[in-house]
Amino acid sequence: MTQVTHRELLPGVRLTAVQTNKFKSNLLSVTLMVPLDAKTASANALLPYVLRRGTREHPDMESLSAALDELYGGSIEPAVRKKGEAQGIGFVGSFLDDAYALDDAHILEQAASLMGEVLLRPATENGGFKKEYVEGERSNLVDRIQAQVNEKRSYSLLRLTQEMCAGEPYGVDRLGDEKSAAAITAEGLWERYQTLLAHAPVELYYCGSADADRVAAALTAALDGLPRAGELEEPDHSVQGNATQDQPRLVTESLDVTQGKLALGFRTGGACVWEEDYPALLVFNALYGGTPTSKLFLNVREKLSLCYFASSMLEKFKGVMVVSSGIEFGNYEKAKAEILAQLDNCRTGAFEDWELEGARRAVISALRATMDAQGRLEDYWMGQAVAGLEEPPQDLVDRVEAVTREQVVAVAKKMELDTIYFLKGKED
Numbered sequence: 001m002t003q004v005t006h007r008e009l010l011p012g013v014r015l016t017a018v019q020t021n022k023f024k025s026n027l028l029s030v031t032l033m034v035p036l037d038a039k040t041a042s043a044n045a046l047l048p049y050v051l052r053r054g055t056r057e058h059p060d061m062e063s064l065s066a067a068l069d070e071l072y073g074g075s076i077e078p079a080v081r082k083k084g085e086a087q088g089i090g091f092v093g094s095f096l097d098d099a100y101a102l103d104d105a106h107i108l109e110q111a112a113s114l115m116g117e118v119l120l121r122p123a124t125e126n127g128g129f130k131k132e133y134v135e136g137e138r139s140n141l142v143d144r145i146q147a148q149v150n151e152k153r154s155y156s157l158l159r160l161t162q163e164m165c166a167g168e169p170y171g172v173d174r175l176g177d178e179k180s181a182a183a184i185t186a187e188g189l190w191e192r193y194q195t196l197l198a199h200a201p202v203e204l205y206y207c208g209s210a211d212a213d214r215v216a217a218a219l220t221a222a223l224d225g226l227p228r229a230g231e232l233e234e235p236d237h238s239v240q241g242n243a244t245q246d247q248p249r250l251v252t253e254s255l256d257v258t259q260g261k262l263a264l265g266f267r268t269g270g271a272c273v274w275e276e277d278y279p280a281l282l283v284f285n286a287l288y289g290g291t292p293t294s295k296l297f298l299n300v301r302e303k304l305s306l307c308y309f310a311s312s313m314l315e316k317f318k319g320v321m322v323v324s325s326g327i328e329f330g331n332y333e334k335a336k337a338e339i340l341a342q343l344d345n346c347r348t349g350a351f352e353d354w355e356l357e358g359a360r361r362a363v364i365s366a367l368r369a370t371m372d373a374q375g376r377l378e379d380y381w382m383g384q385a386v387a388g389l390e391e392p393p394q395d396l397v398d399r400v401e402a403v404t405r406e407q408v409v410a411v412a413k414k415m416e417l418d419t420i421y422f423l424k425g426k427e428d
Helices: 041-051 061-070 107-120 131-150 152-164 178-182 186-199 212-222 278-290 295-304 329-348 353-370 374-385 393-402 405-414
Strands: 003-010 013-019 026-037 075-083 086-096 202-208 249-255 260-267 307-313 320-326 416-425
Touching: 003 075, 003 212, 003 353, 013 061, 013 212, 013 374, 026 075, 026 107, 026 374, 041 075, 041 086, 041 131, 041 178, 041 186, 041 295, 061 086, 061 131, 075 107, 075 374, 075 416, 086 107, 086 374, 107 212, 131 152, 131 178, 131 186, 152 249, 152 260, 152 320, 152 416, 202 212, 260 329, 278 295, 278 405, 295 320, 295 329, 320 329, 329 353, 329 416, 353 374, 353 393, 353 405
Parallel strands: 013 202, 249 416
Antiparallel strands: 003 013, 026 086, 026 202, 075 086, 260 320, 260 416, 307 320
16 A cells, blocks of 8 residues: 655755655655756755765764664765756665564664755865865766767757757756866855755655654655745746747768768747646657657667667657757758658548557556656656646556547657757768
């Protein structure tokens, strides 16, 4: 039996507690949700890594790791996420469930206290962050941003997003940009930290066997002293329903690669997580390119051999669908034409009943798998919190079961190609 409760512990501090005996560990997370902004994204992304370096009571990683070891080898890891046009920064912790601890130890309270310590009582010098910690983690952040180009598939989607949503918050990467990251100082990061503590909404999540009242009490005590301003900086979400121009924009880039990357960005006509046609959008995406039995995989990749890979993905908070494919440089026109032809097949209903049912079953299977994996379940509920929704996965499963062929076709007809990104070789 799983019970989910939602409550506000402090002004702008919301808790989602999932009570279940399914897992031997507890998952606990704290996330500060802020608007995605190019000016602050890098500093926000750096912050949890600096905080994780040490606290007032445990001033370095060695002593902090020792404290976690005492909690049966628990963990607290930095987390930087992008949910639509919101940036989530904070920590995800995993700890042994009390039911499996020796001597009736109360792991939950100790774990919550340690997580609150990491967030609220950092190791400091001269009234601010330790410069050594900031400089070390800043260098690591710059390295992570620079390394994005090394994975060409994800890099092509990053570049597509930047070009397609230029001028929109969604066009900003969750890590920010290299120039902004390199310019961060210890003093500037401390100021940003103080602003976030006072103004950022805080989403708390717990999954384990403890009842919601006990979880609420433990986290309220752990966050004692969290400053709260009268006005919080709530993230906003804008959905651009239609393509921004009459003809799709083509962006090409040349790098030292042997395989081309073709990425297409579509606007969903307003279909997104807040709309009634969201379940149909999920099924359409699975039918079109979201599964190994999709039209893109079976036709463009397997039957016609035009792509090394081809798949589609949704950004449910933004109303965007992207297609990612790897192709020979000379197959650009053929691959693009066939990718769009398969979309036309979805628009006209040219798909078999088994394809529709296969897509439906894939969506339902993924949702049910979410309920059996703590990390995926936390990410699901974090997304629901960002969207201001409380629909559990099972209720969404029921809605997906009811999706009709006509609803899938109607969603497919809303898709508008906005931007094409093609990564090719330097000598092509």
